[in-house]
Amino acid sequence: MKNLFLLLFCLSLSNCSKSGSNKHSVNTEIAQSKNEAPMAVLEVASAPIPPPMETPAMEHTSPKKTDTISRKIIKNGDMRIQVGDIKKAQTQVNDILKSNKAYIQNEEFKNTDVDENLDLTIRVPHKNFDALVNSFSDGVGSVLSKNISSDDVTEEYTDVSIKLANKRIYLEKYRDMLRSAATTKDILEIQENIRELEDEIDVSEGRLRFIDDRVNYSTLNLSLYKEKVRSSATSKVGFGSRFVDSLTEGWNSFVGFFLGIISLWPFLLLIPVIVFLWRKWRSRKRNK
Incomplete structure (x- = not known):
């Protein structure tokens, strides 16, 4: 009987120890979970926040990059050159135009009693404009005038x-x-x-x-000028030549005046008729 009570008492003690150990293990697990929970929270809180995704609306409102426009410069020029021979100078001009890839847009020639003029409107690529002007200045003749201008139209x-x-x-x-x-x-x-x-x-x-x-091709107005030599024994304008010129101009003025009077012949015919009618009217008025 004593042995039976001892056996029951041992069994009860072993159950109590197991339950205590189980409680202790559960408590430790709970404590560990309590201690580890803040760490997880801290890890989540310290994790970097990813940047927000751009929505289509944001992409639509973002400014678009515009292509930059290169500077637009229009270069023009006017030159007047005195030459000894128009034909020879024109040949030189044509050679210069070919070497600079230029062309003549307009050409006008004038031949008067005192001079010859060849006016050219030249179009030349923008990058060859300065070289063209320098070639005309150096090898064609004596430059009487030169005007170069640039206009920024960007x-x-x-x-x-x-x-x-x-x-x-x-x-x-x-x-x-x-x-x-x-x-x-x-x-x-x-x-x-x-x-x-x-x-x-x-x-x-x-x-x-x-x-x-106008930007890609610059414009140059070139005028070739040749002064004619007066026909005189001394090749100079002396008193005799000036006297003959004065007589010629006087005669031309007289002829012009005479022709101008003749052009008024209708009025010259009307004046006597008007005078005759006026006198006749006055005579009738006196008789009355």
């Missing part, structure tokens, strides 16, 4: 380009509206707006083409 070109781009955008919007227009009135109004925009776009495109042409 601001105008940029302004026209921006307006042109906006007009094209509006044109596409009007075309979309035309496809969905329901009434005849709306269709006519939209078509009128489209027509006006197309005209404005044509004008802007023409202006840009004109500026590009």
Whole structure:
């Protein structure tokens, strides 16, 4: 009997020790979980926050980069050169034009009693303009006058380009509206707006083409001048030549005056008739 009680007492003690150990293990696990929880929170809090994703709206509102426009410089010039022989000088000019890839846009020749003039309008690539002017200054003749000018049209070109781009955008919007227009009135109004925009776009495109042409090809107005030598024994203008010139000019003036009087012959015929009628009227008035 004693042995049975001892056996039961041992069993109860072992159960108590197990339960105590289980409680202790559970408590340690709870404590560990309590201690580890703040660390997890700290780790999450200290983790870097990723940047927000850009939405389509943000991309749409971001400014777009515009292409930069190179500077637009228009160079023009005027030169007057005195030469000894017009034909020889013209041959030299043609050789200079070929070497600088230039061409003659307009040519005009004048031959008077005192001089010969050959006026040329030359178009030359912008990069060869200075070389062309220097060639004319050095090897053709004596430069009487030279005027070179540069005009910066970058601001105008940029302004026209921006307006042109906006007009094209509006044109596409009007075309979309035309496809969905329901009434005849709306269709006519939209078509009128489209027509006006197309005209404005044509004008802007023409202006840009004109500026590009003037920028890419510079213009030089070249005048070749030759003074004629007076025919005289001394090759100088002396008293005899001046006396003959004065007689010639006097005779020409007299002929011009005489021809001018003759051109007034209708008035010369009317004056006697008017005088005759006036005297006849006065005589009748006195008789009365």
